Amino acid sequence: MSEPAGLSPRNTTRGRPRTTGTDVCARCRRSAGKARARWPEGKVCGPCFTVATRTHGACPDCAQHRLLPGPPHPEGGPRCAECADIPHDFRCSRCGNEGESYRRGTCARCALRDDLTAMLLADPADPVAIGRLVDVLCKAERPESIITWKRSPTVQTLLAAISTGNTPLTHEGLDDHIQTAGRAVDHLRALLVHHGLLPYRDPYLARFEIWIEDKLRPLAPEVARPVEHFAKWHHLKRIRSTATPDAPARGPVHSAKQEITETAKFLQWLWDTHERTAATCTQQDVDEWRADGPTTRKQIRTFFVFARNTRLNTSVEVGHYTARTRPTLAQDQRLAWLRELLTGGSESRPYRVAGILLLLYAQPLVRVAALRTDAISIDPATAQTAIAFGARPVPVPAPFAELLLDHLKARPNLRTGVAESPWLFPGTRAGHHLHPNSIMDRLRSLGIQLTGARNRALDDLVTQMPPPLVADALGYSYQVAFLHANAAAEPWARYADISRQR
Numbered sequence: 001m002s003e004p005a006g007l008s009p010r011n012t013t014r015g016r017p018r019t020t021g022t023d024v025c026a027r028c029r030r031s032a033g034k035a036r037a038r039w040p041e042g043k044v045c046g047p048c049f050t051v052a053t054r055t056h057g058a059c060p061d062c063a064q065h066r067l068l069p070g071p072p073h074p075e076g077g078p079r080c081a082e083c084a085d086i087p088h089d090f091r092c093s094r095c096g097n098e099g100e101s102y103r104r105g106t107c108a109r110c111a112l113r114d115d116l117t118a119m120l121l122a123d124p125a126d127p128v129a130i131g132r133l134v135d136v137l138c139k140a141e142r143p144e145s146i147i148t149w150k151r152s153p154t155v156q157t158l159l160a161a162i163s164t165g166n167t168p169l170t171h172e173g174l175d176d177h178i179q180t181a182g183r184a185v186d187h188l189r190a191l192l193v194h195h196g197l198l199p200y201r202d203p204y205l206a207r208f209e210i211w212i213e214d215k216l217r218p219l220a221p222e223v224a225r226p227v228e229h230f231a232k233w234h235h236l237k238r239i240r241s242t243a244t245p246d247a248p249a250r251g252p253v254h255s256a257k258q259e260i261t262e263t264a265k266f267l268q269w270l271w272d273t274h275e276r277t278a279a280t281c282t283q284q285d286v287d288e289w290r291a292d293g294p295t296t297r298k299q300i301r302t303f304f305v306f307a308r309n310t311r312l313n314t315s316v317e318v319g320h321y322t323a324r325t326r327p328t329l330a331q332d333q334r335l336a337w338l339r340e341l342l343t344g345g346s347e348s349r350p351y352r353v354a355g356i357l358l359l360l361y362a363q364p365l366v367r368v369a370a371l372r373t374d375a376i377s378i379d380p381a382t383a384q385t386a387i388a389f390g391a392r393p394v395p396v397p398a399p400f401a402e403l404l405l406d407h408l409k410a411r412p413n414l415r416t417g418v419a420e421s422p423w424l425f426p427g428t429r430a431g432h433h434l435h436p437n438s439i440m441d442r443l444r445s446l447g448i449q450l451t452g453a454r455n456r457a458l459d460d461l462v463t464q465m466p467p468p469l470v471a472d473a474l475g476y477s478y479q480v481a482f483l484h485a486n487a488a489a490e491p492w493a494r495y496a497d498i499s500r501q502r
Ligand SMILES: [Zn+2]
Pocket: 025, 026, 027, 028, 029, 030, 044, 045, 046, 047, 048, 049
């Protein structure tokens, strides 16, 4: 090839340092400046050397699992140093792992451990805990990045405070440094949570706790007490037990705040107007409050369910109001949403598919999220796509079948270490499917009323098929299917209490 060097396609590659000099790297054929190493194939440039000293695997010649610094090989890939005749010992003099030597014959990981030991373990307040912290920092995928990170003065101050015990190794301890070392704190917290040294703490949940305290402060004690019980025992406890990295508490915290706010407004009004409390509140008080004012006032319902369950007040019944306004989506709205989700644009494909399953088949999101790929089948004779939610598969109509099959072929999050995920909606964590709350949040943020959409879909289905068939096909109990048959046919009664599960 007599291509002028300056026009070679390799030289147009971005992101690699250009070096000037007369040496040419035997691997990449670029001018190597000062060659990093001289190996049997010739001079090797810095970038190629770095790649070579980070490539591990089974050597195709000797079958040992070790560093493979050898040159690219047409058969089976690169070889280990011995099989490739590279006369260099890549072993760390401390731990024996093969790689690039970072400092005087030791690898970056061992160099990092030396530094951290000198910095944190000279006179630690709690040697066991600080020892674990050092272990966690040394586990970093790229120890070089922690070496750089810990050079920053803010990081050194933070780590020193932890070592001396002035800052306890807890979320609250780290919170004290947010003002002065925000990003360093975030990074350290993420590492500690990832390695199990601190429990997962949802960021929305942490702010929610502060919000509750702020909310209670201006309230009269007679009002504050029940609101506090409701906020902490009902909402906080429930959200704490369900928030995970895959299902952040954003949505649940949002609706909890609304219910707490409405409850506080009502109880403050009740105290100011009638000098009655949550315990002495009457049915008439609730009716009066809800007779006028905005529709958000209906959100005191959950509080009275809580009050009943905790025996704080068993005489007030808010349920039947909700029943009268059982949410359903108008049919034209449902069709508009189906069209929107089918033609796309507003959301990424997995969420569009999930939304359509809800709108077409009235599937609860808990079940949508947990669908397996084998729920989908194609009839070899008719080429009809079908999906199974219950005992028998139901047909998938044409425009949606195409979208569903496209999604099936190119599901996201397949790079999390599991080659063949069994889930139709694989989550970001290996082996898990998407959390229903994530789907719920995304669909809600589009403005789809989930309960209304599902009720509408189920009502329509039972007008097309006898309820027991619907129940079989869609995995509902007969009781629920018959209730929907009633709802579609006649005025609704007390539905909401039964269908509150999502
Ligand atoms: Zn090179």
